[in-house]
Amino acid sequence: MDKFTRNYSIVLGIVVIALAAWWLSSIWQPAVWEINEVLEADAELADYPYQFRVKRLEEGVATLSTPRNVQVPAYRFLEVIHPELAGLAQDDPKVIAAQQDLVDHQKRTQGLVSSQPGVDRVEWELDVQWLADHGVQVNGG
Known part of the structure; x- marks a missing residue:
């Protein structure tokens, strides 16, 4: 192996290792996993068709x-x-009941997450992937 190939291989190896370390550190979130386990273990949330996740x-x-x-x-x-x-219609009693059920599940999720150690505040982010998987297009973002 000539000097250029050896040096190129070493630099390439360092770059690959650095990228792998960065990627691993970005997905390594045991606190998130633990909170999601709390949500999964909640019987009321587990029965809802949408699974809220941290x-x-x-x-x-x-x-x-x-x-x-x-x-x-x-x-x-x-x-x-x-x-x-x-x-x-959006004011149909069945629709209103379903909306209230969704609100109740979101509040329960927020309460469970807020009570976990290390959580000071909760923010919501649209689950674009879930919606796309279920045929709902999201416009403007």
């Missing part, structure tokens, strides 16, 4: 997944998990 925990801020926000109103999500609601 995506990140940074400087006391837990970022949770949500299937709704300004871009995707609750009604669009609810039609996915409750197809029988499709076509009903």
Whole structure:
């Protein structure tokens, strides 16, 4: 092996190792895993069609997944998990009950996460992947 090939191989190896270390450090979040285990163990949340998850925990801020926000109103999500609601008016009692059920589950999730050590605040982030997997397009972001 000539000198250039050897040096090139060493530099390439260092770059690969550095990238692997950076990637590993970015996914290594045992506190997130522990909080998600708490959410999975909650019987009420486990029965809900959407599983709320902690995506990140940074400087006391837990970022949770949500299937709704300004871009995707609750009604669009609810039609996915409750197809029988499709076509009903948004003020229909069945739709209102489903919306309240979603709110109750989000509040329960927020309460469980907020009570965990190291969590000072909870923020919500739209779960674009879940929505896409269920045929809901998200516009503008």
